[in-house]
Amino acid sequence: MAMAAGGLISLPAWASNWTAETVGLTHNYLSSSQDELLANIAETIIPATDTPSAKELKVHQLIQKIVADCYDKPAQELFRNGLDAVDAQAQKTFGKPFREGDVAQRTALLTQFSQSAEPAQKEFYSLVKGLTIRGYLNSEYVMTNLTHYQMVPGYYHGCVPVVAKAVSPTK
Amino acid sequence: MANLNIDANAQNTYDAIVIGSGISGGWAAKELTGKGLRTLVLERGRDVRHVTDYPTTMMQPWEFDHRGQLTKEVKDANPIISKCYAFYEGSQQFFVKDAEHPYIQEKPFDWIRGYQVGGKSLMWARQTQRWSDFDFTGPARDGFAVDWPIRYADLAPWYSYVERFAGITGNKDGLDTLPDGEFLPPHEWNCVEKHFQKQVASKYKDRHVIMGRAAHITKPQPVHLQQGRGQCQHRTICERGCPYGGYFSSNSSTIPWAAKTGKMTLRPDSVVHSIIYDEKLGRATGVRIIDANTKQMKEYYARIIFLNAAALNSNLVLLNSTSNRFPNGLGNDSGVLGKYVAFHNYRAGISAQYDGNLDSTTDGRRPNSPYIPRFRNVHKQETDFLRGYAAGFSAGRSSRSNQEGIGADLKQNLLNPELGGWYVGSHMMGETIPKETNYVALDKAQKDPFGIPQLKISIAYDDNDEKMIKDYQEQMTEMFTAAGFTNIRVRDDHRNPGLDIHEMGGVRMGKDSKTSMLNKWNQLHAVKNVFVTDGSSMTSTSTQNPSLTYMAMSARSVDYAVKAMKKGLV
Ligand SMILES: Cc1cc2nc3c(=O)[nH]c(=O)nc-3n(C[C@H](O)[C@H](O)[C@H](O)COP(=O)(O)OP(=O)(O)OC[C@H]3O[C@@H](n4cnc5c(N)ncnc54)[C@H](O)[C@@H]3O)c2cc1C
Ligand code: SF4
Numbered sequence: 001m002a003m004a005a006g007g008l009i010s011l012p013a014w015a016s017n018w019t020a021e022t023v024g025l026t027h028n029y030l031s032s033s034q035d036e037l038l039a040n041i042a043e044t045i046i047p048a049t050d051t052p053s054a055k056e057l058k059v060h061q062l063i064q065k066i067v068a069d070c071y072d073k074p075a076q077e078l079f080r081n082g083l084d085a086v087d088a089q090a091q092k093t094f095g096k097p098f099r100e101g102d103v104a105q106r107t108a109l110l111t112q113f114s115q116s117a118e119p120a121q122k123e124f125y126s127l128v129k130g131l132t133i134r135g136y137l138n139s140e141y142v143m144t145n146l147t148h149y150q151m152v153p154g155y156y157h158g159c160v161p162v163v164a165k166a167v168s169p170t171k
Numbered sequence: 172m173a174n175l176n177i178d179a180n181a182q183n184t185y186d187a188i189v190i191g192s193g194i195s196g197g198w199a200a201k202e203l204t205g206k207g208l209r210t211l212v213l214e215r216g217r218d219v220r221h222v223t224d225y226p227t228t229m230m231q232p233w234e235f236d237h238r239g240q241l242t243k244e245v246k247d248a249n250p251i252i253s254k255c256y257a258f259y260e261g262s263q264q265f266f267v268k269d270a271e272h273p274y275i276q277e278k279p280f281d282w283i284r285g286y287q288v289g290g291k292s293l294m295w296a297r298q299t300q301r302w303s304d305f306d307f308t309g310p311a312r313d314g315f316a317v318d319w320p321i322r323y324a325d326l327a328p329w330y331s332y333v334e335r336f337a338g339i340t341g342n343k344d345g346l347d348t349l350p351d352g353e354f355l356p357p358h359e360w361n362c363v364e365k366h367f368q369k370q371v372a373s374k375y376k377d378r379h380v381i382m383g384r385a386a387h388i389t390k391p392q393p394v395h396l397q398q399g400r401g402q403c404q405h406r407t408i409c410e411r412g413c414p415y416g417g418y419f420s421s422n423s424s425t426i427p428w429a430a431k432t433g434k435m436t437l438r439p440d441s442v443v444h445s446i447i448y449d450e451k452l453g454r455a456t457g458v459r460i461i462d463a464n465t466k467q468m469k470e471y472y473a474r475i476i477f478l479n480a481a482a483l484n485s486n487l488v489l490l491n492s493t494s495n496r497f498p499n500g501l502g503n504d505s506g507v508l509g510k511y512v513a514f515h516n517y518r519a520g521i522s523a524q525y526d527g528n529l530d531s532t533t534d535g536r537r538p539n540s541p542y543i544p545r546f547r548n549v550h551k552q553e554t555d556f557l558r559g560y561a562a563g564f565s566a567g568r569s570s571r572s573n574q575e576g577i578g579a580d581l582k583q584n585l586l587n588p589e590l591g592g593w594y595v596g597s598h599m600m601g602e603t604i605p606k607e608t609n610y611v612a613l614d615k616a617q618k619d620p621f622g623i624p625q626l627k628i629s630i631a632y633d634d635n636d637e638k639m640i641k642d643y644q645e646q647m648t649e650m651f652t653a654a655g656f657t658n659i660r661v662r663d664d665h666r667n668p669g670l671d672i673h674e675m676g677g678v679r680m681g682k683d684s685k686t687s688m689l690n691k692w693n694q695l696h697a698v699k700n701v702f703v704t705d706g707s708s709m710t711s712t713s714t715q716n717p718s719l720t721y722m723a724m725s726a727r728s729v730d731y732a733v734k735a736m737k738k739g740l741v
Pocket of ligand 2: 387402403404405406407408409410412413414415416417418538
């Protein structure tokens with residue numbers, strides 16, 4: 001049988017034809033203004049530098065989907081109420097919706113949430129931040145271009161020297 | 172009862188019938204067809220063809236809707252199967268959903284099943300150790316269960332036979348507790364695992380840390396290439412199905428091999444209801460199935476029948492095969508059918524950290540890990556519990572990033588994780604004792620969606636298990652401490668029986684037909700043309716993973732059955 005030992009096997013066509021579109025359908029879980037707000041929060045947590053932001057990588061859509069599909073009611077409520085609270089707080093501190101705040105204002109507001117005496121605010125922020133980080137690190141862009149994920153490493157080496165790593169290109 | 176469609180024509184008649192296409196049934200099918208028998212393989216689940224029916228196998232992490240996480244809907248609907256570590260977004264298609272195949276838990280029992288062509292061979296963790304004579308002579312020596320009718324020597328050549336075909340990686344370690352096999356090159360150790368191995372070897376002469384033996388092709392041999400299987404590529408996402416055939420499954424190996432003979436007819440969506448016993452002939456003549464799609468009942472006939480529906484389901488089929496001659500289940504003259512069920516105990520674990528070897532790390536992934544064979548009560552009874560436990564062991568190095576802060580700094584930190592220290596961990600694999608009080612039976616009132624009585628499961632841990640858990644925790648703590656590991660934490664997750672997925676017994680082998688169901692050829696004492704070669708036939712459970720033993724027994728039993736058939740004995 002003609003088959004290379006090194007795994008050079010021809011796979012059926014469908015196997016390499018998966019795209020994000022065929023797999024990920026987006027739920028209309030949040031209103032479009034809440035969706036935009038979430039995108040802006042994600043972008044504040046992970047902004048564009050010389051590489052894309054969480055918003056550009058559509059991490060907010062993943063967050064929505066995971067909250068809608070995997071979390072229970074109380075967490076979902078915490079999530080929605082938290083979004084409303086962010087905008088309310090933005091009106092209070094800088095007199096406009098979060099979206100119109102500048103980076104410093106947005107950052108200050110979220111930092112305030114992270115240290116809030118109100119448990120709901122704190123929990124909301126840690127939920128969104130955690131999912132933003134997870135969505136960002138597991139995005140196609142980051143995994144292929146920045147962290148160089150290999151689906152098929154083909155080996156295991158048990159004892160390799162730790163090398164001083166070059167710092168990733170982001171600033 | 173559903174429409175009875177008895178057309179005993181040649182079309183429905185085969186030389187042999189195999190019930191179930193999982194690890195043991197796949198082997199029965201391969202051996203029977205290989206010996207020229209026209210064989211019908213009946214499988215209750217849908218067909219799953221190698222590669223083409225592995226829908227998630229090539230998906231990248233970011234392509235999963237929920238990045239691997241189970242949805243609330245799935246979890247809520249499946250409280251039992253959701254407990255299985257291997258059940259996640261990419262593998263859920265291969266597991267039985269709780270509501271679809273109900274059973275009755277007289278005592279809590281997490282029954283983990285895969286109903287499809289290939290059975291659980293698609294999702295298993297592929298650990299494959301031979302059992303030793305300490306296992307086969309255990310009951311006779313310790314006085315639990317009944318004596319096995321076979322010894323290691325009866326199985327040894329068959330272990331070799333199935334190992335060569337399946338492809339088993341391992342190291343020849345020369346241990347009497349864990350006989351060596353026909354191995355492909357072993358997987359690599361990492362430095363901390365090596366360190367632990369050396370420490371244990373220097374402190375205990377009877378304890379060993381070895382590289383796990385697993386059904387992975389680390390170096391393909393001609394027989395593997397002939398199967399269309401190639402070298403394992405270390406993806407470690409095996410439970411989605413492996414496109415390279417890098418690990419052994421019925422789907423990649425035995426079933427297509429059987430198909431190539433032209434002698435196999437595979438009939439998926441065929442739920443076996445019972446085995447038909449002819450009182451005049453004094454033998455089983457065939458099998459009744461319910462077509463899963465049409466719900467019609469049909470009959471198929473054959474000279475010999477191999478029952479390989481997985482341990483508890485084989486009990487169910489026999490219990491449901493009643494006749495005037497066998498009112499309590501086929502072959503059940505002894506009354507032991509369904510009883511003396513046992514399992515493995517995976518409740519306890521231990522974890523720790525290691526502050527040495529910080530100048531080295533690992534690279535790549537390994538679908539296997541080291542293993543500590545049983546060392547308790549081996550040569551003599553030395554503790555206050557019967558039998559012993561084996562243990563898994565592994566070490567790895569974590570990489571963590573600072574997730575504090577917000578904005579560009581956070582992003583910078585996320586993309587530049589720091590290597591953490593080494594962590595080490597182990598879990599126990601304890602042998603439980605087969606007892607009459609651990610049993611399965613048919614429920615009198617409740618039926619499954621096919622009109623078949625539901626299985627009632629009544630299985631629990633006992634005092635022996637509690638003592639063993641404590642001993643494992645103590646001994647491992649001692650070994651970890653000796654190796655210089657720190658921050659040692661032991662656990663007992665109090666999981667229900669069943670979650671180890673190594674349920675065995677109920678149709679046990681034995682020398683005496685008064686106290687067992689099967690003879691030394693896995694043949695029903697009372698119905699000579701019915702053979703049972705899955706986990707239900709185990710007299711006791713050993714501490715090793717069981718599936719390799721099911722494979723060897725299936726091949727051995729078919730060899731006997733076909734010879735006996737030719738001599739007119741069955
Ligand atoms: C996550 C996981 C990890 C595991 N890890 C290991 C491991 O490392 N090492 C090890 O040795 N074992 C392991 N196992 C256990 C191993 O999978 C089983 O021991 C093995 O598959 C049993 O083989 P079997 O042929 O008895 O049953 P299965 O492989 O389950 O096959 C039984 C088949 O029979 C079919 N069937 C059932 N009832 C009927 C009926 N009435 N009519 C028709 N068909 C029927 C089923 O649909 C199924 O396809 C693991 C299992 C799982 C799920
Ligand atoms: S680890 Fe090996 S067997 Fe498992 S999926 Fe990867 S290539 Fe296949």
